[in-house]
Amino acid sequence: MVSTERLLAFAALSFVLIVVPGPSVLFVVGRALAQGRRAALTTVAGNTLGAYALIVAVALGVGSVVERSVLVFTLLKLAGAAYLVYL
Structure with a gap:
């Protein structure tokens, strides 16, 4: 059984993360302020698709491969850095 103190701490931190x-x-x-409603809704759709892509990758075990392989992790970091430089 979870103690009342821990339950309250969890509830408080959960509230902060949600708010x-x-x-x-x-x-x-x-995007909504700068370009309007249509751009904001497109951004929401793109963000959701990106999140689903990450969920599928983790479900297929890509996270475990990246965690265990130094080479794959380094390549992923370098690809991310190159993308940031490109942007």
Whole structure:
């Protein structure tokens, strides 16, 4: 059984995580303010598809491969850095 103190701490931290907007929400709001509703809805759809792609990759075991292989992890980091430089 979970103690009352731990349950309250969990509830408080969960509330903070839910209330504070993440980078995706801030990006959508920024696009909505700058370009309108259609751009914001397109951004939401793209963000959701990206999240689903990550979920499928993890479900297929890609996370375990990256975790166990130093080479794959390094290649992934370098690809991410190259993409940031490109942007």
